[in-house]
Amino acid sequence: MTAHDHDHDHPHEPIGSDGEPPAAARARALEELLVEKGVLTREAVRQRIDWLVSRSPADGARLVAHAWVDPEFKRRLLADARTAAAELGLDTGPSPEVVAVENTDQVHHMVVCTLCSCYPRALLGPPPAWYKSLPYRSRAVSEPRAVLAEFGVELDPGVEVRVLDSTADVRYLVVPTRPAGTEGLSEDELAALVTRDSMIGVAGPREPLSASA
Amino acid sequence: MRFALGQQVRVSDRPHAGHCRTPGYVKGKTGTVERVHGSFTNPETRAYGADGLPEQPLYGVVFAQRDVWPVYAGPAGDRVVVDVYEHWLEKA
16 A cells, blocks of 8 residues: 555645745645645635735725825724725625824834735735835834935924834834815825825825926 | 833743744833723744633733834834733733
8 A cells, every 4th residue: 555545636746846936836735735635715715915016005005095085984994904994895805804003293204024925915906016115124123214304205303213023913004194285185186196105104205296387 | 911001011021832922022122002902812832722711911012113223224213012921921
């Protein structure tokens, strides 16, 4: 009797990794096993990937713009982002927790995951490559003002820089400061000013066109 | 919950092997609890196939940057907030 002489019908060819990164091969092998054991289906995996990569910063921007025009909503967003997002029909994902923090004249938040690349994907879509890079992950905590300056943000020394290291089960979304001169804009026009980088906290929102004209 | 909002806590500087969600740069540092996020399964055991139970309370701990980095170049008011599970925290 050989090790392969058993009573089920999966293929026994080694799962090859011709040019495939080891982590990808491992993930693929894991998926094969989970499907075979009936823990999940390929369709469920496809749907989940499709949902995650189809997210975009536009969802986060809707939340921020609504918070800018509705102080009561902003209060609820800062207290419980999951419930507030659901009011707008937005899903912050099955887990983990999402916490929204507000930038003001006194405090500037910026987000990093020093241990890997934790990111509020459900609201912002896939993270940018630089967010996952070792230089950003190490320097954002140890010299955040230098990093911000490289992104074009020069803060007054009187503004507190508050770095959020999302090391665990919480993802952070920054609510940037509403730009001056936007009083007459609609919520959709405001949302167009809210960039991905401003919700990570490495940039301010766009200035309204009228202000730069 | 062993710790309350506003309480001073120190991050254990014990060594560890394997998966751990407590960044090395705050080990041994003292900060203040500013958020209590709730309880979550323990990623250090979950990473190796266990159920992660018992759940661990998770705290947002705020540190003065100058306490964390002796050579920190920014103003004294700058802060870093790190989420730390309870089993890594000690009374300060």
